[in-house]
Amino acid sequence: MRPALNPSPRPTARDAIIDAAIRLWSRNPGATFSEVALHAGVGRATLHRHFRNRDELLTLLAEICIAETNEAVAATIVQGASARRQLQGMFEAVIPLGDRYSFLYRAEIGDEHTTAEYRRQLEQVAALVGRLKSEGAVAADVPTAWVVAQIDQLIWSAWNEVASGRIAAADAADLATRTLLYGLGKEKQP
Amino acid sequence: MRPALNPSPRPTARDAIIDAAIRLWSRNPGATFSEVALHAGVGRATLHRHFRNRDELLTLLAEICIAETNEAVAATIVQGASARRQLQGMFEAVIPLGDRYSFLYRAEIGDEHTTAEYRRQLEQVAALVGRLKSEGAVAADVPTAWVVAQIDQLIWSAWNEVASGRIAAADAADLATRTLLYGLGKEKQP
DNA sequence: CCGGGATGGTACAGAACTGTCTCAAGAGAG
DNA sequence: CTCTCTTGAGACAGTTCTGTACCATCCCGG
Numbered sequence: 001m002r003p004a005l006n007p008s009p010r011p012t013a014r015d016a017i018i019d020a021a022i023r024l025w026s027r028n029p030g031a032t033f034s035e036v037a038l039h040a041g042v043g044r045a046t047l048h049r050h051f052r053n054r055d056e057l058l059t060l061l062a063e064i065c066i067a068e069t070n071e072a073v074a075a076t077i078v079q080g081a082s083a084r085r086q087l088q089g090m091f092e093a094v095i096p097l098g099d100r101y102s103f104l105y106r107a108e109i110g111d112e113h114t115t116a117e118y119r120r121q122l123e124q125v126a127a128l129v130g131r132l133k134s135e136g137a138v139a140a141d142v143p144t145a146w147v148v149a150q151i152d153q154l155i156w157s158a159w160n161e162v163a164s165g166r167i168a169a170a171d172a173a174d175l176a177t178r179t180l181l182y183g184l185g186k187e188k189q190p
Numbered sequence: 191m192r193p194a195l196n197p198s199p200r201p202t203a204r205d206a207i208i209d210a211a212i213r214l215w216s217r218n219p220g221a222t223f224s225e226v227a228l229h230a231g232v233g234r235a236t237l238h239r240h241f242r243n244r245d246e247l248l249t250l251l252a253e254i255c256i257a258e259t260n261e262a263v264a265a266t267i268v269q270g271a272s273a274r275r276q277l278q279g280m281f282e283a284v285i286p287l288g289d290r291y292s293f294l295y296r297a298e299i300g301d302e303h304t305t306a307e308y309r310r311q312l313e314q315v316a317a318l319v320g321r322l323k324s325e326g327a328v329a330a331d332v333p334t335a336w337v338v339a340q341i342d343q344l345i346w347s348a349w350n351e352v353a354s355g356r357i358a359a360a361d362a363a364d365l366a367t368r369t370l371l372y373g374l375g376k377e378k379q380p
Numbered sequence: 381c382c383g384g385g386a387t388g389g390t391a392c393a394g395a396a397c398t399g400t401c402t403c404a405a406g407a408g409a410g
Numbered sequence: 411c412t413c414t415c416t417t418g419a420g421a422c423a424g425t426t427c428t429g430t431a432c433c434a435t436c437c438c439g440g
Binding site: 013042 | 416417419420
């Protein structure tokens with residue numbers, strides 16, 4: 001075999017651990033290392049071989065989630081598009097990641113680099129809100145922090161409703177955009 | 191002293207524990223019994239005298255929070271008022287309770303009575319949404335579950351913004367109502 | 381002044397979790 | 411086939427949390 005460009009030679013176990021940890025800690029942030037190993041179908045010792053301790057795994061997960069989100073957003077956003085269209089694109093990209101993203105809300109990440117990266121993401125959203133305002137898509141008299149918070153919450157609840165089957169995945173992004181810009185007080189605007 | 195109508199003869203310690211537990215577990219659901227005792231300014235032994243174990247305390251806290259919310263809502267809602275007005279009243283009543291209410295989102299309550307009571311609260315909100323729809327304040331084509339989720343999220347984020355000082359407490363309920371009904375896409379409606 | 385009840389501090393055993401180690405088994409490359 | 415690397419299983423000690431018990435102290439009412 002040629003020298004692997006991929007640094008992980010046999011990634012199955014490692015990937016299974018990462019997946020199980022994200023899935024499990026999303027629902028129960030206090031879940032035990034043993035439980036993670038069990039759900040990953042992996043021995044607890046193997047888990048410790050890949051990740052020295054809880055913090056190391058948690059930090060990696062956070063980095064993965066942030067990177068996945070950045071990637072998804074970057075792939076969807078069209079540079080020349082209107083801010084209004086970029087908002088819609090962001091919803092479309094990020095809502096399906098809800099289950100991988102959600103544990104970040106609860107996790108207490110100590111790592112500086114990770115928190116800085118997260119803050120950077122929020123700032124990007126704030127910048128998008130600024131563009132929405134100058135386009136007239138969002139009212140100027142609303143605090144930007146409030147709009148950012150609403151976008152965050154909409155992503156979360158949209159994924160939540162999709163995951164529980166109450167809303168079709170295809171409708172989620174539209175519904176989120178509509179809710180943010182026009183509210184739920186009248187029929188859908190053109 | 192006459193036989194106390196109040197079943198708790200010397201409530202200071204007990205109250206301090208309840209308060210500290212709500213405050214602490216809201217931020218850190220995994221906080222230890224020792225930490226709760228420490229923050230309550232009470233010996234750990236005393237804590238165990240009042241509450242046999244974690245579940246007992248947690249269940250009581252949930253019941254208290256639900257009762258507080260019911261009480262606050264009931265005191266504010268005017269029977270004859272429009273659903274639109276009742277929504278505003280609910281926001282005004284519940285947003286200030288955010289810090290006491292928030293830990294319920296994360297806590298895993300096993301108690302049947304408590305979860306039933308919580309479900310009942312959600313159903314009341316759903317009923318309010320139904321009335322909003324028949325009044326024409328909320329569009330009929332939006333799933334009720336979505337509206338309920340938005341109301342829940344608005345309460346949480348409104349309290350959050352108030353708590354972090356980014357938004358004035360007096361404006362919070364108005365902003366939440368506006369966001370829900372009219373969205374953030376245009377200047378405030380009359 | 382005196383006694384009962386609540387409290388704080390501490391000690392203790394049991395349980396759960398963590399992190400490390402060892403050893404046997406299995407899968408894949410050469 | 412053989413060698414190497416990874417894995418699963420389990421043992422182990424150390425730490426933390428839990429729930430209980432005990433005792434000295436304090437406050438309150440009588």
